[in-house]
Amino acid sequence: MIFSKSTTFDDEEIGRAVVSAQPGSSLLEEPQFIDKLKAGETAAFDTLIERYSPALFGLLYRLTESADEASDLLQDTFLRAYRSIGGFRGDSELKTWLFRIAINESRNRFRWWKRRKRDLTISIDAPIGNSDLTISESLADPSQSPEEAALAREREYALKTALLELPEKYREVIVLCDIEGLSYEEAAVALDTRLGTVKSRISRGREELRRRLKNY
Amino acid sequence: MKSWNTEKHPLGGYLNRPATSRQIAFQQQIGEPEPTKTLTAGAVAGVSQPFIRSRRQKKAMKCSDLQYSLSLYADSGLDEGVDFAVRSHIDICPMCRQRLADLREIRSGLRQLPHPAMPVDLQNRIKMAVRTEKYPGKQHLPQSDLREWLTMRVMPYTVGLAASILIGGAFLTMMFSGILQSQAVMSYGPNRSSSVLLASNSNPYFEAQDPITPSQYANTRMGFGYESPSVNPSGALIALTRSLVRGGMKDDEVVVVADVFGNGLARIAEVVEPSRDSDAILELQRALQSDPAFAPFVPTNIEDRPESVRVVLKLQSVSVSTSDPPHRQR
Numbered sequence A: 001m002i003f004s005k006s007t008t009f010d011d012e013e014i015g016r017a018v019v020s021a022q023p024g025s026s027l028l029e030e031p032q033f034i035d036k037l038k039a040g041e042t043a044a045f046d047t048l049i050e051r052y053s054p055a056l057f058g059l060l061y062r063l064t065e066s067a068d069e070a071s072d073l074l075q076d077t078f079l080r081a082y083r084s085i086g087g088f089r090g091d092s093e094l095k096t097w098l099f100r101i102a103i104n105e106s107r108n109r110f111r112w113w114k115r116r117k118r119d120l121t122i123s124i125d126a127p128i129g130n131s132d133l134t135i136s137e138s139l140a141d142p143s144q145s146p147e148e149a150a151l152a153r154e155r156e157y158a159l160k161t162a163l164l165e166l167p168e169k170y171r172e173v174i175v176l177c178d179i180e181g182l183s184y185e186e187a188a189v190a191l192d193t194r195l196g197t198v199k200s201r202i203s204r205g206r207e208e209l210r211r212r213l214k215n216y
Numbered sequence B: 001m002k003s004w005n006t007e008k009h010p011l012g013g014y015l016n017r018p019a020t021s022r023q024i025a026f027q028q029q030i031g032e033p034e035p036t037k038t039l040t041a042g043a044v045a046g047v048s049q050p051f052i053r054s055r056r057q058k059k060a061m062k063c064s065d066l067q068y069s070l071s072l073y074a075d076s077g078l079d080e081g082v083d084f085a086v087r088s089h090i091d092i093c094p095m096c097r098q099r100l101a102d103l104r105e106i107r108s109g110l111r112q113l114p115h116p117a118m119p120v121d122l123q124n125r126i127k128m129a130v131r132t133e134k135y136p137g138k139q140h141l142p143q144s145d146l147r148e149w150l151t152m153r154v155m156p157y158t159v160g161l162a163a164s165i166l167i168g169g170a171f172l173t174m175m176f177s178g179i180l181q182s183q184a185v186m187s188y189g190p191n192r193s194s195s196v197l198l199a200s201n202s203n204p205y206f207e208a209q210d211p212i213t214p215s216q217y218a219n220t221r222m223g224f225g226y227e228s229p230s231v232n233p234s235g236a237l238i239a240l241t242r243s244l245v246r247g248g249m250k251d252d253e254v255v256v257v258a259d260v261f262g263n264g265l266a267r268i269a270e271v272v273e274p275s276r277d278s279d280a281i282l283e284l285q286r287a288l289q290s291d292p293a294f295a296p297f298v299p300t301n302i303e304d305r306p307e308s309v310r311v312v313l314k315l316q317s318v319s320v321s322t323s324d325p326p327h328r329q330r
Helices: A009-020 A030-038 A042-064 A067-087 A094-115 A146-165 A168-179 A184-191 A195-213 B021-029 B069-074 B080-092 B094-111 B122-134 B143-177 B179-186 B214-220 B236-246 B278-288
Strands: B004-008 B014-018 B253-261 B266-273 B308-316 B318-320 B327-329
Touching: A030 A042, A030 A067, A030 A094, A042 A067, A042 A094, A042 A168, A042 B122, A067 A094, A067 B122, A094 A168, A094 A184, A146 A168, A146 A195, A146 B094, A168 A184, A168 A195, A168 B094, A184 A195, A195 B069, A195 B094, B069 B080, B069 B094, B080 B094, B236 B278, B253 B278, B266 B278, B266 B308, B278 B308
Parallel strands: none
Antiparallel strands: B004 B014, B253 B266, B253 B308, B318 B327
16 A cells, blocks of 8 residues: 555544634634625625635645636635625535535536536646645655655655546545545535435545555 | 344354344445345454354355445444444454555545645635625725735825925924024025124024023123124013014114113114104114113123123014015014
């Protein structure tokens, strides 16, 4: 298997809890905050953008592997949220609702590309945003030796490639649960599907990743 | 078909029990084919034979039965019963233990993927897009940009404007307090050498709120007072010059020769140039010979000079065009 570094179960659970606990997303704050959003307060939307754009960008980037695509989709996501916030009933958390919008925007864009037979390609050496830093360069850990860094980069490249080659329905749920740290229930809301479907997809998606990575 | 679960016996053996309806429902829910009744081959390699063995105990999960359960087991996402069954299987199955380890490593690798860096200006672009959506047709700056714009552009101008207002206000205050007017008279060339000006209101002290005393003024002119007696700042001559300016004396002058005495009083000895106003000489004479308490010049006890000094007094009224309407100053 490609990953020699293991993490204990307890550590992972703790890590998952930490990832899930987004700063500033306290449920106690949300009702007042949502009221301001519904009132169309620009400052509230600024806060919304600042609070959730990093996680949403991460999700969209993992789904598209393109910083430009992810940026466009992120803008479309917040514009859609601005137009639709009046219909937000609070059945789910704001973050989950935004993830759902982002995934729908991503699906629409993916279908648009497919209709034009211009499917996405992997570009791990593409620059991040407007910087000169490439995605592969950003993966290097400065605390590692050059050999370790090269191996780590190779492993991550393989993992990212395998992830991108997964069918969309598996990739979505794995990005949501394993990278963005959503629970199965939250992922089900974000994907607008049943809990059992999420469990099935994450199981099959991980198995598919294991199959693709068994030679590494 | 019937489904079976394997449970570990407290004494070290394994018991096979039929799966509960909930477990079967879950297995169907996650998309697996319905588990078939299976028979265990006893111990897998490296595992001793179960201590307790019966026909039912020989029935256990096959590896393929938990193909999709392992991933959920890694997340603690299985029901208690199924979780126990999976744990029991992986205890005896090294292949599934390895699969579980692989899945955990994949999950760990996914969680450790570095978060992609967002383009630096993306948040601001989105904020502007939202503002444009709210107010179509207007250009908007997000708060942080607005703050930066205010800091970079508006603040320097604001500070400059405030400083200009302060300086302008101070300048106007000085003008209206008469200081500038006095200085304008001082700079009027022909009068600089005039003894009248030396003894008149050309000194800004006269216009100050806290007027200088006769002795203080005499001290400022130490060295000159011997030939040019100092005007009494609170004397009648100063009062006269002010009244003449406020009166009808416009662009006019009067030059007289006068004798200044030890008590500060004086007397006109000769009129060199009379004023167009015939009363001006009479008023000047009255001022020079007024009460010693309001003597036009400081007395000799506070200024070192002879008991009698002859001086030429020149009183002149000129218009100074510093603003509209022009101010007259003597």
